[in-house]
Amino acid sequence: MCGIFAYTGNKGKDAGGILLDGLLSLEYRGYDSAGIFTPESGSIKTPGAVAELRKKVPKEFAGKSGIAHLRWATHGEPTEKNAHPHSSGDGEIWVVHNGIIENFKELKHGLEKKGHVFLSDSDTEILPHLVEEHLKHTKDFEKAALAALNELRGTYGIAMQYKGEPDKLIAARMGSPIVLGLGNGEHFIASDPSPILPHTKQVVFLEDGDVAVITPEGHGIKKLDSSNVSRATTEIDWNAEEAQKGGHEHFMLKEMMEMPEVVENTLRGRLIADKGLAKLGGLEEVAKQLEGIERIIIVACGTAYYAGLVGEYMLEEHAGIPVEVELGSEFRYRSPVLNQRTAVLAISQSGETIDTLEAVREGKRKGALTLGIVNTVGSTIARETDAGVYNHAGPEIGVASTKAFVSQLVVLALLAIFLGRQRGMSEKQGKEIAKELKALPKKIQSILDKHTSVEALAKKYVGSRDFLFIGRKYNMPIAYEGALKLKELSYIHAEGCGAGEMKHGPIAMIDEVFPTFAIASADAVYEKMLSNIHEIRARKGPVVALATEGADTRVEELVQDVIYVPKTIEMLAPILNAVPLHLFAYYFSREKGYNPDRPRNLAKSVTVE
Numbered sequence: 001m002c003g004i005f006a007y008t009g010n011k012g013k014d015a016g017g018i019l020l021d022g023l024l025s026l027e028y029r030g031y032d033s034a035g036i037f038t039p040e041s042g043s044i045k046t047p048g049a050v051a052e053l054r055k056k057v058p059k060e061f062a063g064k065s066g067i068a069h070l071r072w073a074t075h076g077e078p079t080e081k082n083a084h085p086h087s088s089g090d091g092e093i094w095v096v097h098n099g100i101i102e103n104f105k106e107l108k109h110g111l112e113k114k115g116h117v118f119l120s121d122s123d124t125e126i127l128p129h130l131v132e133e134h135l136k137h138t139k140d141f142e143k144a145a146l147a148a149l150n151e152l153r154g155t156y157g158i159a160m161q162y163k164g165e166p167d168k169l170i171a172a173r174m175g176s177p178i179v180l181g182l183g184n185g186e187h188f189i190a191s192d193p194s195p196i197l198p199h200t201k202q203v204v205f206l207e208d209g210d211v212a213v214i215t216p217e218g219h220g221i222k223k224l225d226s227s228n229v230s231r232a233t234t235e236i237d238w239n240a241e242e243a244q245k246g247g248h249e250h251f252m253l254k255e256m257m258e259m260p261e262v263v264e265n266t267l268r269g270r271l272i273a274d275k276g277l278a279k280l281g282g283l284e285e286v287a288k289q290l291e292g293i294e295r296i297i298i299v300a301c302g303t304a305y306y307a308g309l310v311g312e313y314m315l316e317e318h319a320g321i322p323v324e325v326e327l328g329s330e331f332r333y334r335s336p337v338l339n340q341r342t343a344v345l346a347i348s349q350s351g352e353t354i355d356t357l358e359a360v361r362e363g364k365r366k367g368a369l370t371l372g373i374v375n376t377v378g379s380t381i382a383r384e385t386d387a388g389v390y391n392h393a394g395p396e397i398g399v400a401s402t403k404a405f406v407s408q409l410v411v412l413a414l415l416a417i418f419l420g421r422q423r424g425m426s427e428k429q430g431k432e433i434a435k436e437l438k439a440l441p442k443k444i445q446s447i448l449d450k451h452t453s454v455e456a457l458a459k460k461y462v463g464s465r466d467f468l469f470i471g472r473k474y475n476m477p478i479a480y481e482g483a484l485k486l487k488e489l490s491y492i493h494a495e496g497c498g499a500g501e502m503k504h505g506p507i508a509m510i511d512e513v514f515p516t517f518a519i520a521s522a523d524a525v526y527e528k529m530l531s532n533i534h535e536i537r538a539r540k541g542p543v544v545a546l547a548t549e550g551a552d553t554r555v556e557e558l559v560q561d562v563i564y565v566p567k568t569i570e571m572l573a574p575i576l577n578a579v580p581l582h583l584f585a586y587y588f589s590r591e592k593g594y595n596p597d598r599p600r601n602l603a604k605s606v607t608v609e
């Protein structure tokens, strides 16, 4: 998820200043590198965010039009050479891009054969080269851009500019949002309305497959097949901050609403569904070594640790590898017994959590293979591990980890297929998991669509001082996660517990004012969960159950409230169950009058011990 901003106007020569100001309001979308281009002044790029770019851009960075970008890396390290805009070999075409071009390797190969030389590792760089190639034949920028876009597979939000026609900018959308701003004598392209709003409130949201041309005077939209199309103009009455949150009240809510798209991005290009295989490019180099691995130790903190606990079930059941899960903060203070046949797998959204990082270093010191499941490309953990898989979840701004957690679970499921197929998982089983993974985005969407009923539930229970979360097997870590979210956002006592442990202590807390959230999916341990719920009800404890749609309804008769989630296979149920628990914690916190994006005493990235 990167930030794009582009401008063309006939009002003066300060495109540079307009673009830099606009980028600032897009900073929440990405901040590992930034860049700007105007035909009059050329391009300037830098690692870091807008402040770094400002330092490099001279005061006299003139231009009547230009394009700019903030990057959240997906391909290639966040370095100056990988920062956008990228240009064609002749320096005539300039492109900024948000998304992933899946077929960039084959396109790059074809272009290299024609003599094109590439300067970066970015998938984006192939696009200006492709346009350059088509321009040689069509001599028409719009036609060349359309022809090039028709060759792409993957997702994109794009703005491009041709030095030969400096007033004209082309935008395109396929999966990554693009909005046009319609001003008086000036027009804009952006990833969301926030940088446009200081200039105009009239915007047009492009749809997938749209290609738009803007000039200072107007705009026109075509489909990829060149047919004309018109899109409605919307008047936006959000302020800039509301626009950054996509009109949602908080980043946390926005990030939860992004979950279906995040799962699609995490899966993109990684499933060979008809063969029941997972293709994890970041593990290719160590694939042979992984065949000889006898044990995996997952290291992580907080929510990422709970993802690891779910991963333990997935990998042991489906890949047949012994797995242990360790808190990053404890790992190196024990004397972990490791060798070359051990893989230490770090899970971290930020890639900077110091305890997880130190656990990786300990693994390295002791000769283990180190791997990462990391969201932030180029982060320290991503750099220091031997190999790994990126989440592609986009920047997570809310302190509570939500979309990244869901994405971590998806990567772990992919890893279970990847390692499982190395170790005897049948094609049939691989296909079944792949099919269910592909169905997740729609199922998550159906849960999110019912968010108002979760909100009502949060309102009902907001007076509670305590909350217990119980689950079994795959859903025990989800009980821990539900409790962590509630306590970190609402500052009340919340405890996660394996339901089988209730009778060993926690059930003593239960009375008529101590509610329990029971994760009662229709799975192998469902009957046992029903017994646990009976035990709580016998002590008058109120129970909210998470149950499976279309399955047994006995749970409904037992409890005060039920949230139904769609059916999936047992190993993927935690992904669906996490969604209502995250929504519940969000609404509970909001109902208490707190800011769920900035819980007290917490930071997004914990870089000190």
Ligand code: M6R
Pocket (backbone or CB within 6 Å): 301, 302, 303, 304, 347, 348, 349, 350, 351, 352, 353, 356, 399, 400, 401, 402, 485, 488, 602, 604, 605, 606
């Ligand atoms: O960036 P990381 O994934 O390494 O962060 C780990 C934890 O600090 C993080 O998950 C934390 O527990 C969140 N606040 C949970 O919502």
